[in-house]
Amino acid sequence: MMGEAATESTQELCRYIRDTWMTDGLWAPQAWCVFRKSIRTNNDVEGWHHALNKEAGAKSPFYLLLDVLHDAAKFVQVQVLLVSEGKLRRLRRRRMQTLEARLFRYWGEFEDGARSTDRLLRACARLLGNMDASMDV
Incomplete structure (x- = not known):
């Protein structure tokens, strides 16, 4: 890639990629490479956050929010059990x-x-x- 970089700014970008992501040792390619890996989104989290806002309201008093979060935590325990038993799959x-x-x-x-x-x-x-x-x- 470096040999094909035509401009100084492109060469600088190639050096940055090589030095930061390939040879630095802090970030092994296995840590950031997504080749042959499923696409990950935060749609699950966004859906949970939307449901939480719907349940508690946008400007809930602290103790109401605590009750809603406590109920959500109990539900998560059930979901973890169902997932581990293969009875619940991600949509x-x-x-x-x-x-x-x-x-x-x-x-x-x-x-x-x-x-x-x-x-x-x-x-x-x-x-x-x-x-x-x-x-x-």
């Missing part, structure tokens, strides 16, 4: 399932040699970001 939106399936397909094509690194990165950027729809994937 995922169809859009996220479709997006993740396409991402894993792109990764598979890359590993099989049917997709170049450049095409993989462009496809991932288009899929996960707001890239120009005319880009080749």
